[in-house]
Amino acid sequence: MSDETTFSFRSLAISAYGPTLLFGVGDGAILPVVALTARDLGASVAVAALVVMLMDLGSLLFNVPASVLTARYGERRVISGAAAGGVLATMLCFIAQNLAVFCLGTVLIGFSASVFMLARQSYLTEAVPVQYRARALSTLGGVMRVGVFIGPFIGAAAIHAFGLSSAYAVGAVALVLAGLLSARMRDLPPHPHLEKERAAVTVRGVLRDHRKVFLTVGMGILLVAAVRSSRQAVIPLWAQHIGLSPQASSVVYGxxxxxxxxxxxxxxxxxxxxxxxxVTVPSMLVMAASLLAMPFTHSAVLLTLVSCVLGFGNGIGSGMVMTLGADFSPDVGRAQFLGIWRELSDTGATLGPVLLSGVTAAVSLGAGIMAAGLVGLLAAVVLARAVPTRTMAKVS
Structure with missing residues (x-):
């Protein structure tokens, strides 16, 4: 671990956060056009929506293998390799002439994103002194969000000049730059006294040894992810429900x-x-209150106010999932632990929209949004009971 007296976030600005920003730009450029490309390749509206989910599915399927790769080859190599894999996957989407090839490319993008983020989290957990950990990981999450926010604008400019597929070229360029910056990262110092133990670690063993954490705090993280993924859909859906134009909806979301x-x-x-x-409990309470209030908004102004509160609640929770994962992760088996942790998070992110869709289909959109709010309240209760009052010290 870094020397606490000499640690500076500036030392991480280029090598650690620069690639994350660029990876976010790449994702942001690609995400808005995945469904449109699928439609151009002959997919129905329903199938196009399913294709968008393939990126999340790729991440979900590869979290545990990504942890094994990180443990075996080290964070720096794996991060650079993930960027290279993302370039290949993005270019596959760029050249795809049929839906099958395009779907393969989207799954591979999810694979690379899973490897990249897990290795990045593992690297910062080791490199940053524990008293700066939450700031480091919150900044990691925040920088990624900034990239995803910027990416669509760069992609839109490229599409205007060169056509729809050029968004994938923007993504590929961003990932190339991310890989080049990642290559400048310093390797973490070796721990010879732990190497033999780390070599013997298995995912099954980590799951068994830390099952209490996964069944308590981990369940809270699953619920957090479900609420967060739902929030991405509720703003545009409710804006449309109350009669706002797509442009107005985009402004509110932005x-x-x-x-x-x-x-x-x-x-x-x-x-x-x-x-x-x-932070963890207030974040969920604010998001829950916002979601519960949203069905009672019937104008652009009120929806914008509630959406801003929802964004604030999500923003203050930036990095909390990664921070808690880092806190509870053991020195021996850290990568495998974080792989399982991300699996819980991604499972929640998949289940959130399913719940929203199911309740909406059975009752109404307002009821679906309120159901997501109730999940947020449940997440707050679980985290209040499971998260220690102070987690500055190592907890596992």
Whole structure:
């Protein structure tokens, strides 16, 4: 671990956060056009929506293998390799002439994103002193969000000039640059006294040894991810429901996203100085209250206000999933632990929209949004009970 007296975030600005920003730009450029490309290749609306989910499915399927790769080859090599894999996957989408090839490319993008983010989290967990951990990981999450926010604008400019598929070229260029910056990262110092133990670690063993954490805090993380993934859909859906134009809906979503990006560092500082519970529980309570209030908004102004509060709640929770994962991860088996942790998070992110869709189909959109709010309240209760008051010290 880095020397606490000489640690500076500046040392991570280029090598650690630069690639994350670029990876986010690449994702942001690609995400808005995946469904449109699928439609151009002959997919129905329903199939196009399914293709969008393939990226999340790729991440879900590859979290545990990504942890094994990270443990075996080290964070720096794996991060660079993930960027290279993302370039190949993106170019596969760029040249795809049929839906099958395009679907393969989207799954591979999910694979590379899974490897990249897991290895990045593992690297910062080791490289940053524990008293700065929440700030470092909140900044990691915040920088990724900034990239995803910027990416669509760069992609839109490329599409305007060169056509729809050029968005994938933007993504590929961003990932090439991310890989080049990642190559400048310093390798983590070796731990000879732990190497023999680390070589003997298995995913099954980590799952068995830390099952209590996964069944308590881990369930809270699953619920957090479900609420967060639902929030991405509820703003545009409710905006359409109350009669706003697509342009107005995009403005509301963008304003809420801007609020989301402004508060990640202060939230990380609070977690470091006061404890994780000071942010994890309020984040879920604010998001839950916003979701429960949204069905009662019937104008653009009210929807914007509630959406901004929702964005604030999500923003203050930036990095909390990664921070808690880092806190509970063991020195021996850390990568495998984080792989399982991300599996829980991605499972929640998959289940959130399913719940929203199911309740909406059975009752109404308003009921679906309120159901997501109730999940947020449940997440707050679980985290309040399971997360220690202070997590500055190692907890496992």
């Amino acid at each position: 304003i809420a996203g801007g609020i989301d990006m402004l508060v990640f560092y202060p939230a990380g500082k609070v977690m470091d100085l006061k404890g994780r519970r000071w």
